[in-house]
Amino acid sequence: MVDSLRGLETTKGLSLFVTTIVFMLLCLVIGGLRVWAKMIAKQTWKTHDWLALGALACITGYSVICILCVYPGTIGMHLAAAFALGPNVMRTTLKIFYASGFLWISATTLLKMSLLHFYLGIFLNRNVSTGRSMILRYAAFGVYSIVILYYIAHVSLLLAICRPISLQWNPANPDGHCGDIKKQEISSCAVNIILDLAIVILPMPALLKLQIPTSKKIGLAGLLSLGVTICIINITRLGLIVTHDNSDFTYTSSDVGLLTGMEVWIGYITASLPTLGPLFMQGKMQTQANVQKYYRSRSTGQSSRPSKKSFGASVLETNASFERLNEAEGIALESRDVK
Numbered sequence: 001m002v003d004s005l006r007g008l009e010t011t012k013g014l015s016l017f018v019t020t021i022v023f024m025l026l027c028l029v030i031g032g033l034r035v036w037a038k039m040i041a042k043q044t045w046k047t048h049d050w051l052a053l054g055a056l057a058c059i060t061g062y063s064v065i066c067i068l069c070v071y072p073g074t075i076g077m078h079l080a081a082a083f084a085l086g087p088n089v090m091r092t093t094l095k096i097f098y099a100s101g102f103l104w105i106s107a108t109t110l111l112k113m114s115l116l117h118f119y120l121g122i123f124l125n126r127n128v129s130t131g132r133s134m135i136l137r138y139a140a141f142g143v144y145s146i147v148i149l150y151y152i153a154h155v156s157l158l159l160a161i162c163r164p165i166s167l168q169w170n171p172a173n174p175d176g177h178c179g180d181i182k183k184q185e186i187s188s189c190a191v192n193i194i195l196d197l198a199i200v201i202l203p204m205p206a207l208l209k210l211q212i213p214t215s216k217k218i219g220l221a222g223l224l225s226l227g228v229t230i231c232i233i234n235i236t237r238l239g240l241i242v243t244h245d246n247s248d249f250t251y252t253s254s255d256v257g258l259l260t261g262m263e264v265w266i267g268y269i270t271a272s273l274p275t276l277g278p279l280f281m282q283g284k285m286q287t288q289a290n291v292q293k294y295y296r297s298r299s300t301g302q303s304s305r306p307s308k309k310s311f312g313a314s315v316l317e318t319n320a321s322f323e324r325l326n327e328a329e330g331i332a333l334e335s336r337d338v339k
Contacts, residue, residue: 006071006085012254013076017067019258023265024063030272031056033279041278048117052271055110059264062103066261068096074250075257082250087172093250094169100257101158107264108192109151112199115271116144119203136206143198150191157184182246189238192263193231200227226270233262 007013034052038045069075073093074082082090120140162168162178171178237259245252 006074006082006089007069007076007250007254008071010076010251010254012251013070016076016254016258016261017070020063020066020261023261024060027056027059027063027265027268030269034272034275037276037278043278046117046121048114048121049275051110051114051117052268052275055107055114055264055268055271058103058107058110059268062100062107062261062264065096065100065103066257069093069100069257070254073097076251076254078251079248091169094171097253098158098168102155104260104264105151105154105158108267109147111264111267111271112147112195113144115199116140116147116202118271118274119206133206136202140202143195143202147195150195154188157188182241182244185241186238189234189241193234193238196227196231196234200231226266226273230263230267230270233259233266237263 008017031053034049038049072089073096074085074089075093075097082093120137159165161181161184162176164173164176167173167176167178237256240252240256240259244256
C-alpha cells in the first residue's frame with residue numbers, strides 16, 4: 001500500500017473525503033446566499049444569524065477535520081494496515097479524531113440555538129400574548145436550556161472520560177484509565193435525537209394558526225420538516241454506534257463520521273433555507289414581470305409563453321415572508337386562550 005495516500009486508497013475513506021468536500025462547499029454557498037439575502041432585504045443581523053454564522057465556522061472546521069482524518073490520518077483503512085504505518089501515524093489520526101468531537105458538538109449546539117431563536121422571533125412573537133403562544137415560548141426556552149446543558153455535559157465528558165487526556169491518542173500508556181467511550185457516544189446520540197425531534201415539533205402549533213394560504217402553510221411545514229431527515233440520520237447513526245466494532249475502529253468510524261457530518265451539513269442547510277426569502281421574492285417579482293410581458297405580447301400578436309417555475313422554486317418561495325412576519329405583518333394566532 002502506498003503510504004502517501006493512506007485512507008484515500010480505501011473506498012470508505014475516499015467516500016468520506018469526497019462527500020465532506022461537496023457538503024462543505026454547499027454549506028459555504030448557502031452561507032453566502034444567506035448574507036446576500038440579508039443585504040437585499042436591508043435587514044439587520046439578528047441573534048439567530050450570528051449563531052448560524054458561528055455554526056458555519058464550526059461546520060467548516062469539522063469538515064476540514066474529516067478530510068484530515070482520511071489524510072494524513074488513516075480513517076477508512078483496516079486497523080492492522082493503519083498500525084503498519086507506524087505509531088506516529090496512528091497518534092496523528094487519534095488526535096485529529098479527538099478534535100472533531102469538540103467542533104461537532106459546537107456546530108450542532110449553535111445550529112439548535114439558532115433555530116430556537118428564529119422560532120422565538122418569527123413564530124412565537126412576544127407581541128402575541130395568547131395562552132398557546134406563551135406555552136410555546138416557555139417550551140422553546142426549556143428546550144434551549146437543555147441544549148446548553150447538553151453541550152456542557154458533552155464537552156465535560158470529552159475532557160474527563162480519559163485520564164490523562166493523552167490516552168485519547170496514546171492508548172498504550174499504562175498510567176491512566178478511560179471510561180466507556182461507547183456508552184458515552186450512545187447516550188449523547190440518544191439525547192441529540194430527542195432534542196432534534198423537539199425542535200421539529202415545537203413550531204408546528206403556531207404555524208397551523210398563521211393566517212396565510214393553506215398552500216403556504218404546507219410549504220412552510222415542509223421546509224421545517226426537513227429536520228425529520230436529521231432525526232432519521234441520527235437514529236441510523238445510533239444504530240451504527242451500537243453495532244460499532246471498536247477492534248477495527250479506523251475502518252468502521254468512516255460510516256459513523258459520515259452520518260455525523262450529514263447531521264450538521266443538512267442541519268445548516270435546513271436552518272438557512274427559511275432565511276433566503278428575499279432572494280425568492282426577487283425571483284417572484286421577475287416571474288410576475290415576465291407573465292405581464294407575455295400577456296402584453298399576446299395582445300400584439302406575439303406568442304412566447306412564460307416559463308414554468310420548478311417545484312423547488314415554488315416551495316422555496318413560500319418562505320419569502322418569514323422575516324416580514326415579525327417586522328411588518330406580525331404573527332396572527334388565535335385571539336383566545338386554549339382551554
